[in-house]
Amino acid sequence: MRASRLVLTMLSVFALAGCGGTAATAENPAPSSVASAPPVIASDPAGRSAPTPAHPAPPSRSPSTAPSAAAATTIDARMATARALIAKKPGTIGLVVRDRVTGTVWRAGNTTQLNWTASTIKLALSSAILERAHAGQVTLTATDKKYMRLSLVNSDNDATTALWNTFHGADMLTRFRDTYGMSTLGVVPGNTVFWRNLHCSTQDLANLMSYVLDRMDxxxxxxxxxxLREVAPFQHWGVWGAGTSMHPGNKNGWAQKPDDGITHWVTHSVGFAGDHERYVVAVTYRLTASGTLPQGAHTVSDLVATVFGATTPAAISFPT
Structure with a gap:
């Protein structure tokens, strides 16, 4: 009994530390201007599309599963259900699903609205640090590696801040935009350049995950x-809603943030699902002022579950 209480206490601590709530203070550098660019993948009016010439063809690391027209048709039908669910929900939701075998992309809701990234940006930060280390530009210490795992698995804010400061996170924004395809990423107006003060779109997050799966070493x-498959139980929601048979992995972001003078929850999730990480998935949700964390976590999880034919309401766990 005493051990069980200890585990619950530790999870509670991680959850509270998990996904930065308020904006950073003036101790951080001044914000930089950000140029916007259109998403790298264009959709048709029905919300389904194939990559445009601006999106390079995936390399040989793409999943080996044979392309399936039937699978695409099934997701087409499920996306119609997902769009109906989005239409019933207050706030703003965006959903992007990309099949890495066929290149088909499905979208629902508003996938271009800029939202506070919350802790989803931790995936971009870790990706950049890993690539710089691989190129011999930086050396990762045992402490750095520990902090990276804490940042991704436990969504630990202090560990993320340590990484941001050690590896000059402010200098990474150009890489996020130009290399990772997060073309509309920027600093929330009126805030300093800091990982907790960034905003991006659902499409930006999908592009980031696509880069990790298609382009990284x-x-x-x-x-x-x-x-991302080993995240702590309180991140078992969002893309996790695809179900265990889809072998999901994700980095979630949840926080209370201000927009237009109103404080509200955001509940975002970016990751992958399917054999060989076949599907890239990104879902964002900006709730209204009266929305709650459970409502947000359940909504984005049920959307993903709907797309992949998993049971709804999705069986999830999230911070309390």
Whole structure:
């Protein structure tokens, strides 16, 4: 009994530390201006699309599963149900699903609205640090590696801040935009340049996950895939809603943030599902002022579950 209480206490501590709530203070550098660019993948009016020439063809690391027209048709039908669910929910939801085998992309809701990234940006930060280390530009200490795992698995804010400061996170924003395809990423107006003060779109997050799976060095990619599948139980929602048979992995973001003078929850999730990480999934939700964390977590999880034919309401766990 005493051990069970200890585990619950530790999870509660991680959850509270998990996904930065308020904006950072003036101790951080001044914000930089950000140029916007259109998403790298364009959709048709029905919300389904194929990559445009601006989106390079996936390399040989793409999943080996044979392309399936039937699978695409099934997701088409399920996306119609997902759009109906989105239409009933207050606030703003965006959903992007990309099939890495066929290149087909499905969208629902508002996938271009800028939202506070919350802790989803921790995936971009870790990706950049890993790539710089691989290129011999930086050396990761045992402490750095510990902090990276804490940042991704436990969504630990202090560990993330340590990484941001050690590896000059403010200098990484250009990489996030130009290399990772997060073209509309920027600093929330009126805030300093800090990982907790960034905003991006659902499409930005989908582009980031696509980069990790399609473009990163195999060793770095394997580390991120494995780690995102090992996230703490309070991140078992969002993309996790695809169900265990889809072998999901995700990095979630949840926080109370201000927009237009109103404080509200955001509940975002970015990750992958399917054999060989076949599907890239990104879902964002900006709730209204009266919305709650459970409502947000359940909504984005049920959306993903709907797309992949999993049971709804999705069986999830999230911070309390």
């Amino acid at each position: 195999a060793t770095d990619r394997a580390y991120l895939v494995t780690t």
